[in-house]
Amino acid sequence: MSASFEPVIIGFTCNWCSYRAADLAGTARIKYAPNVRLIRLMCSGRLDPTFVMKALADGADGVLITGCHPGECHYIEQNYKALRRYLLLRRVLKGMGIAPERVKLVWASAAEGMKLAQEINTFVEEIRALGPLGWNKKLAGREHPVDMPLEEVAV
Amino acid sequence: MSAESTSNKPRIGVYICHCGTNISHTVDVEKVREWAETMLGAEGVVIARDYKFMCSSLGQELIEKDIKELGLERVVVAACSPHLHEMTFRGASKRAGLNPYLTELASIREQVSWVHTDKAVATEKAKAVVAGAVERVVRNEPLQEIRVPIHPDTLVVGGGIAGIQAALEIANAGFKVYLVEREPSIGGHMAQFDKTFPTLDCAACILTPRMFEAGNHPNIELLTWSEVTHVAGYVGNFTVTIKKKPRYVNTDLCTGCGICVEKCPKKVVDDVYEAGLGYRKVVYTPFAQAVPKYPVIDAPNCTYFQKGTCKACEKFCPTNAIDFTQKEEYVTLQVGNIILATGYDLFDARRVSNYGYGRLANVFTSIEFERMSNAAGPTAGNIVLRDGKTQPKTVGIIHCVGSRDKNYNNYCSSICCMQSLKFAHLVRERTGATVYEFYIDMRTPMKAYDEFYQRVLEEGTLFVRGKVAQVTNAARNEREEGKLIIQVEDTLAGKQRRIPVDMVILSIGMKPRRDSKEISHLFGVGCSSDGWFIEKHPKLDPVSTMTEGVMIAGCATGPKDIPASVAQGAAAAARVLNKIMQKEVVLEPIKASIDQEKCSGCRICNGLCPFNAILFHENRMVSEVNPALCQGCGTCVAACPAGAISGSGFSNEQILAQIDGLLMDLNLAAA
Numbered sequence: 001m002s003a004s005f006e007p008v009i010i011g012f013t014c015n016w017c018s019y020r021a022a023d024l025a026g027t028a029r030i031k032y033a034p035n036v037r038l039i040r041l042m043c044s045g046r047l048d049p050t051f052v053m054k055a056l057a058d059g060a061d062g063v064l065i066t067g068c069h070p071g072e073c074h075y076i077e078q079n080y081k082a083l084r085r086y087l088l089l090r091r092v093l094k095g096m097g098i099a100p101e102r103v104k105l106v107w108a109s110a111a112e113g114m115k116l117a118q119e120i121n122t123f124v125e126e127i128r129a130l131g132p133l134g135w136n137k138k139l140a141g142r143e144h145p146v147d148m149p150l151e152e153v154a155v
Numbered sequence: 156m157s158a159e160s161t162s163n164k165p166r167i168g169v170y171i172c173h174c175g176t177n178i179s180h181t182v183d184v185e186k187v188r189e190w191a192e193t194m195l196g197a198e199g200v201v202i203a204r205d206y207k208f209m210c211s212s213l214g215q216e217l218i219e220k221d222i223k224e225l226g227l228e229r230v231v232v233a234a235c236s237p238h239l240h241e242m243t244f245r246g247a248s249k250r251a252g253l254n255p256y257l258t259e260l261a262s263i264r265e266q267v268s269w270v271h272t273d274k275a276v277a278t279e280k281a282k283a284v285v286a287g288a289v290e291r292v293v294r295n296e297p298l299q300e301i302r303v304p305i306h307p308d309t310l311v312v313g314g315g316i317a318g319i320q321a322a323l324e325i326a327n328a329g330f331k332v333y334l335v336e337r338e339p340s341i342g343g344h345m346a347q348f349d350k351t352f353p354t355l356d357c358a359a360c361i362l363t364p365r366m367f368e369a370g371n372h373p374n375i376e377l378l379t380w381s382e383v384t385h386v387a388g389y390v391g392n393f394t395v396t397i398k399k400k401p402r403y404v405n406t407d408l409c410t411g412c413g414i415c416v417e418k419c420p421k422k423v424v425d426d427v428y429e430a431g432l433g434y435r436k437v438v439y440t441p442f443a444q445a446v447p448k449y450p451v452i453d454a455p456n457c458t459y460f461q462k463g464t465c466k467a468c469e470k471f472c473p474t475n476a477i478d479f480t481q482k483e484e485y486v487t488l489q490v491g492n493i494i495l496a497t498g499y500d501l502f503d504a505r506r507v508s509n510y511g512y513g514r515l516a517n518v519f520t521s522i523e524f525e526r527m528s529n530a531a532g533p534t535a536g537n538i539v540l541r542d543g544k545t546q547p548k549t550v551g552i553i554h555c556v557g558s559r560d561k562n563y564n565n566y567c568s569s570i571c572c573m574q575s576l577k578f579a580h581l582v583r584e585r586t587g588a589t590v591y592e593f594y595i596d597m598r599t600p601m602k603a604y605d606e607f608y609q610r611v612l613e614e615g616t617l618f619v620r621g622k623v624a625q626v627t628n629a630a631r632n633e634r635e636e637g638k639l640i641i642q643v644e645d646t647l648a649g650k651q652r653r654i655p656v657d658m659v660i661l662s663i664g665m666k667p668r669r670d671s672k673e674i675s676h677l678f679g680v681g682c683s684s685d686g687w688f689i690e691k692h693p694k695l696d697p698v699s700t701m702t703e704g705v706m707i708a709g710c711a712t713g714p715k716d717i718p719a720s721v722a723q724g725a726a727a728a729a730r731v732l733n734k735i736m737q738k739e740v741v742l743e744p745i746k747a748s749i750d751q752e753k754c755s756g757c758r759i760c761n762g763l764c765p766f767n768a769i770l771f772h773e774n775r776m777v778s779e780v781n782p783a784l785c786q787g788c789g790t791c792v793a794a795c796p797a798g799a800i801s802g803s804g805f806s807n808e809q810i811l812a813q814i815d816g817l818l819m820d821l822n823l824a825a826a
Contacts, residue, residue: 008821010814016681016701023236026265034271034280037287037817038262040237042745042805045763046789050807055814059821071672074679074701075788076765085793110701111683117270136822 007127009036010055011064011120014044016074017110018066024113032117033124036064044068044105045078049089052103059136062102062127064120069107079107099130164199165228167289168221172209172234174264181268183278187233190282194823195289198816201225209234215247222251229292233261233285254297256744256804261288283817290816294808298744301782305391306491307735310335312383312674315343316362316717317709318496319369320724321731326374328732333488334369335397336379338427340445342366343498347428347522349529349536350581351717352573353607359531363444370446380451384485386678389786390704391491391740401481403452404438408476411448415468415477416440423456430522433533438468443531452477492704492731495688496724497674499665499710502557502564510556510661511626516541517639518626518659521574528581538586540658546586547657551641552578553623554594558664558714566685568664569714572598575662576608579616590616591654593623593643601716619654621646626659665714678705687713698727703740706730745787745804747780753799754778760791760800 013019019040025032041047044067052063065086067079083105090100104123108116169191173179184205191203202225206214209232221227230253232244237260245255263281271277307330311322314336322332334341345351346366348358369375378397385396404415415438425435428442435441438452458465459479469477504512504520512518517540519527530536539546552575558568572594579590597618599605612618625642631653638655645652667686668674675682680700681689688707691699698706706727709720734740747768749760756776761769768784769791771777780791780800792802801807 008818010817020238020701023238023262023265026236026262026269029269031272032270034267034273034276037280037283038266039287039810039813039817041789041810042802043788043790046793046802046805048793048807048810051810051814054811055818058814058818060818071676072682075786075790078763078765078788078790081763081790081794109684110681110689136818 005128005132007035007061007124007132008059009062009064009124009127010060011036011038011066012044012047012051013038013040014067014074014079015040015042017068017072018106018108018116020110021066021108021112021116024110025117026113028113030113030117032120035124035127036120043073043075043078044082045073045075047082047085049085049092052089056098056102056133057135057139059134061130061133062104062123064123065103065105066108066116066119067105069109072109098133101126102130102133165293166201166226167195167199167229167231167292168218168225168227169195169200169203169285169289170209170214170218170230170232170234171203171205171263171285172214172232173205173207174234174268175207178234178264178268181271181274181277182263182281183274186278187281187285191285191289195286198286198289199229199293200289201227210240210243215243218244218247219251222248222253227253228257229295230258231261231285231288231292232258233263233281233288235260235264236262236266255300256298257292257295259288259292259295261285279820283820286819287813287816290819291809291813294806294812296803296806298803301742301744301746302739303391303742303783304739305734305737306393306489307331308333308488308490309492309494309731309735310383310393310395310488310490311494311496313343313496313498313709313711314338314341314369314377314379315496315498315709315720316345316365317498317720317724318343318494319365320721321494321496321708321728322369322375323365323372324725324728325731326369326372330374330732330735332375333397333490334375334377335381335383336377337382338441339380339402339439339451340366340441340447341369341377341379342442342444342446345717346442346444347430347529348525349532350577352577353603355577355580359444366444366446377447378486379447383677386493390702390734390742393490393493393704395488395490395493397486397488399484399486401454401483402449403454403477403479403481404449405476405478405481406447406449408474409449410474410476411440411450412473413440413450414471414473416450418467418471420465420467421456421458423453429533430520430526432523432526492706492734493678494706494708494724494727494731495674495678495680495711496707496709496727497668497671497711499714500668502568502663502666504556504661504663506563507556507661509625510553510623510659511628511639512661515626515628515639515659517547517657518661521571521578521660521662524578524660528578528585536585538582545657547582547588549589549591549638549656550582550658550660551591551593551626551639551654551656552660552662553626553641554592554662555622556661556663557666559595564664564666564685566714567598569598570716571662571664573604573607573716575660576611576616578660578662579611580614583614583616588657591641591656592616592618593641594618594620595622601718619643619645619652665710668711671711678702680705680707687711698723698730703742704734743787743804745802746782746785747787747789747792747800747802748782749778749780750799750801751775751777751779753797755797755799757796759794759796763790763794
């Protein structure tokens with residue numbers, strides 16, 4: 001692994017908490033690693049595991065899922081559903097030979113701009129340590145991850 | 156709209172904002188523009204522009220002109236957070252005849268220029284964010300905003316001064332208000348105070364007329380001794396369930412004569428109104444001017460409820476209003492808007508064990524002092540030590556107890572400096588005692604506050620700048636014998652001092668209600684980690700919340716003085732009236748819908764919806780979303796194994812395309 005490896009991370013945010021935390025980090029000019037690119041969802045419960053697979057297949061080295069703290073969901077309890085899917089997804093990834101640590105779930109309330117920034121920084125370093133995933137390169141020319149030889153999927 | 160694009164992709168315009176230098180300082184805006192025009196041409200971008208302030212009217216006109224002249228079918232504005240200007244740019248598109256939902260705002264300020272420092276890296280990230288928005292906007296569908304009627308009634312939760320003010324404003328405008336208060340009377344903390352700073356007018360004299368007005372207003376229905384237990388619905392159409400605790404007094408018969416209170420043989424310590432300093436009967440009204448005037452029986456302390464005997468109140472009641480059989484009652488109300496003015500709790504001074512509260516008798520809290528100095532209070536306004544008779548000769552007032560302290564609360568409680576100055580004035584006026592104020596910084600910023608500070612200085616109160624380390628009764632010499640000794644570093648004189656006093660008053664700070672988290676969940680409003688409710692915008696929208704139709708006012712959002720609480724109560728009421736007068740509210744058309752053709756009837760989605768918005772048609776074996784109940788979270792969309800559920804505004808196609816766009820650079824390099 002070259003020392004200059006800069007991971008690319010897709011981050012999913014909830015409109016009510018973590019997206020606002022990102023806004024707050026901005027307003028407060030809190031600096032964090034530029035490796036993360038955020039997508040706004042209305043709720044972490046909207047996160048279809050397909051989105052995570054898609055991000056990895058498109059070349060992301062890690063995926064950060066963020067949502068409201070347990071018990072604080074804007075939609076009452078949908079973040080628990082995100083938690084359930086996340087835990088299942090990690091098992092699926094493990095089964096595929098992917099380090100489940102490439103996907104991480106973090107709770108961040110609208111007031112936690114600083115926390116979100118720190119979590120992003122931590123996750124970037126964790127992914128940096130894991131090295132590139134490079135699914136997009138392996139997949140180039142193939143229609144679907146299923147077409148990928150098993151030994152190539154795993155890193 | 157002219158749609159003669161060369162490909163079948165819609166014609167997209169990309170607008171990149173400099174935001175003065177807020178964005179252009181860290182992002183090479185020109186480079187992003189050039190890149191968008193060349194590299195995203197294949198995605199349908201026909202024009203890319205950059206402008207100093209896209210949100211200015213000139214910036215918006217730029218978009219409108221291009222929509223009309225270039226026949227744009229989609230617009231991407233790369234600027235600030237959609238939470239700030241999404242409405243602005245949707246409005247621009249709408250004015251030019253483009254469906255507003257075909258406009259995307261890409262946040263390259265909050266998510267790029269303000270949080271990153273390396274210009275080259277930030278510029279690359281800005282490109283990715285723009286590409287994500289372009290890919291997404293292609294899949295956006297024209298949506299129609301949803302209009303729903305607003306129920307004209309309002310619920311105000313909390314009968315302190317902020318809630319009373321809000322209720323009166325709305326009621327005076329001619330609309331019905333339900334004012335819910337969990338204590339037996341409205342009035343809140345203000346009803347406990349003696350004088351109010353800086354004018355020193357008597358709290359009761361200015362508050363009780365308002366209480367009376369609220370209690371007798373034809374448009375205000377008071378629900379005291381009641382609590383909200385359930386809230387359903389959304390702006391304009393809330394259904395609220397309220398628990399009315401049993402008073403054991405029939406309010407239709409009670410005249411408020413007070414004979415029951417007089418005859419009740421049992422007294423208990425009044426922890427609420429008298430702050431533990433005085434007693435009340437078991438059947439009681441918290442104070443003489445209570446609104447409503449009807450008493451409440453405190454069942455856990457009542458001899459009849461505990462032992463089955465007594466019933467003195469019942470025997471003496473001239474109107475037979477006592478009713479021991481009352482049960483708690485639940486009422487359901489329909490309201491269009493809600494104002495939360497739930498107030499604050501006081502910091503528990505026992506936590507600062509080095510100040511000795513609860514251990515050293517003559518250490519008092521500020522609220523105890525308020526009751527003590529109040530002529531209607533337990534000492535009839537006499538300022539005396541815990542023995543109830545000795546006047547203090549020296550009094551020490553300690554500021555910032557529980558506030559501005561990393562061990563407790565970091566925030567400033569904002570009222571303690573002024574209340575401490577008020578106490579100094581009252582002590583000197585009534586006892587002539589020597590008064591010391593121990594402060595960290597003196598904060599007197601509002602109208603006539605600093606003048607009051609000057610006045611107290613001139614009256615001869617002694618000020619010691621420094622945080623008190625300890626209050627102790629361990630005397631080191633004769634001078635300290637029998638006194639409370641305040642150990643403090645005098646930071647102006649640069650030395651340690653031990654000051655013996657007879658009485659210590661701890662100016663305790665405010666903290667969020669102990670159940671503020673539960674309240675925030677009940678009403679679906681944001682709550683900071685401290686426990687204060689979160690405003691929609693701390694400066695520009697301090698009384699709204701992220702939940703449409705739920706406003707916040709007073710100390711529930713953070714420490715405030717009386718004028719600020721009153722102003723917020725009125726402001727929240729103005730917001731509500733503005734909604735009522737509009738008669739209908741526009742809702743975001745972000746909803747789930749189920750394709751009946753694709754639905755397999757597996758019912759996985761049914762159990763996922765916390766709003767019961769998904770119905771299952773047994774006869775056709777398909778599920779259907781009730782759009783009136785759907786809140787648009789999208790959890791069912793993500794769960795549907797058949798892909799039959801789509802979420803407008805956040806469809807699978809939009810999000811998958813956004814991922815493609817965000818990662819486009821990686822795949823260009825790979826190709």
